[in-house]
Amino acid sequence: MKNLRQMISETYRETELGYYMLKPFYGLYEHGLKLVPDEFIVKRSFKKHMGYSINLDNPLTLNEKINWLKLYERKALQTKVADKYNVRDYIKKTIGDKYLIPLLFHTKNPKEIRKNSLPNTEFIIKTNHDSSGGIIVRDKSNVKWKKVRKKLKRLMKQNYYYSTREWQYKNIEPRIIVEKLLTYNDGSIPDDFKLHCFNGKVAFVMVDIGRHTDERCRNLYDKDWNLLPCNWGRPNGDDIVRPSNLEEMIMLAEKIARDFTYVRVDFYSVEGNTYFGELTFHHASGFQKFFQEEWDYRFGSQLKIPTAYG
Structure with missing residues (x-):
């Protein structure tokens, strides 16, 4: 409840x-x-969500290390690539623009999000500075556009840094982006492949299954596509077939990840084609429990962070 x-x-x-x-x-x-100081917010939020006090002097679990990085690893590049609009230029230069989802429209003014401004196709509307799932539009003639504009106006005013202390969001200039909606041939929304990279290498692949449904679930796989006996935040779904482009996604993720200690690189696999989703530096803000606590420690031991307070 x-x-x-x-x-x-x-x-x-x-x-x-x-x-x-x-x-x-x-x-x-x-x-x-x-x-309120960043460290105070992080310590309080960690205790509330995880049930124990974070050890910033000697972090051991993956969630602890994600929060350590949140506080002490802050690079200008993180702000650029956490921005869902500006990251497109980084991806174009790093792996190539063929992996970008087509951008149909963008604006800083919610008033410009109108039926006549947008194409006659399926698309998703989102802001560039937050982690909301976006507004899916299948048929623009059935959308209550005034309500959409009000929601976007609110989102544009929010700054997620202050509640999460994820520094990369602090100085992103809010913008609304409209992208082509990716779907399978049957019209369903594709699964989300989230490649968690430690020190430039893919450590495991998280697959979000049934996004935008009430039956959303999540599987974790190693690089050889063995289903791992653990759950992070959500229950497992049915085992899914190894994607034909897995090696390509791993190769691309590691090209992107070489600039960061930890980053989650998201891709969509649609009919064998690979599309870049987004970059996340602090999955679930480092406040998501593993159903099996030992896996938080196991993954934590694999992630090497810089010398404390270095």
């Missing part, structure tokens, strides 16, 4: 009445967050 805090948050973010009623209180809350 959802707790009161979750209900209030969803009311604020998902309903128009809730947004305007709670906006003054959220404004004060967000202003207060800006005054």
